[in-house]
């Protein structure tokens with residue numbers, strides 16, 4: 103339907119009423135029916151802070167110097183969570199922008215004329231965008247049976263044109279963590295930067311480790327790691343948009359900075375893809391980290407990790423379903439031995455569940471908004487669909 107720009111305005115109440123009606127068809131996180139997203143209902147404090155400071159623009163940091171300092175502190179706290187004193191980076195629009203910035207840095211720091219990036223087959227599609235925009239060829243490394251990247255294949259794929267290596271700490275599909283210590287050794291041996299995409303895992307792994315889960319190192323504690331993506335708007339429970347990119351060295355940030363001279367707050371340089379960008383995201387990130395602290399996030403992660411293991415045990419008991427692999431983080435993926443998974447996914451969506459069926463499995467991301475009763479109801483629907491499918495055979 104073609105929309106016309108209205109000649110006269112509507113009353114505020116009327117606008118809100120219409121929006122409420124029109125968005126009724128949206129799935130909300132509060133309903134507990136979104137099971138396949140890495141986003142969640144933002145924490146009330148982060149929501150409040152976001153609204154309070156909604157007009158701050160970190161694209162013109164000279165105007166909002168207090169906010170810029172707070173962004174630096176937020177980056178510093180994220181770096182410290184990831185084992186680094188100091189650290190350089192930004193709160194950006196999401197994991198996609200963070201990954202693009204990391205690839206841009208690796209390309210700019212190299213003198214190859216045909217830059218290549220070696221990355222796992224399981225990498226997020228944001229690297230396809232990075233490749234397209236930056237003219238960096240993607241060289242895919244194969245996965246092992248446990249769905250982590252085959253480090254020997256990564257090594258085989260390194261050439262004189264390789265500008266960097268990517269490892270993933272919490273893959274999008276299965277939540278597995280690559281052998282980052284081995285990738286770090288490789289990066290050191292070959293003198294290459296290693297970027298770790300911990301967009302999801304960065305706000306899970308440190309807390310899960312503190313709870314006693316046996317997980318590999320994945321961050322700046324490893325010498326070869328030069329940058330990490332870590333997203334506050336995923337398990338950090340900060341409102342969208344809030345991604346994070348952290349570099350070990352200042353020269354990385356310098357390599358992607360351009361002069362930004364006309365700004366009202368005075369000329370500075372800018373490293374982010376976006377120009378005008380929400381200071382509220384950085385402030386909300388800072389506020390929630392300050393409020394919850396390490397122990398607060400440990401409690402959040404404790405609950406979702408336990409729920410994931412409970413859910414995995416239920417899947418194992420159900421006829422016609424099979425776990426793709428034991429969960430590593432708070433993502434549980436399963437497939438069906440009794441029914442086409444694509445059809446199962448479509449039927450579940452038709453019943454109002456927000457799940458995706460891709461690569462032959464359905465993936466449940468146990469975000470903080472997901473409750474046990476939602477999962478019980480979900481499993482009842484899965485059983486009904488499997489039974490219905492069996493009677494159709």
Ligand SMILES: Cc1ncc(COP(=O)(O)O)c(C=O)c1O
Nearest residue numbers: 140196197198226274299301302
């Ligand atoms: C591992 C990983 N990296 C990057 C991204 C991209 O993040 P965003 O959607 O915030 O741009 C995702 C999104 O799910 C992800 O799972």
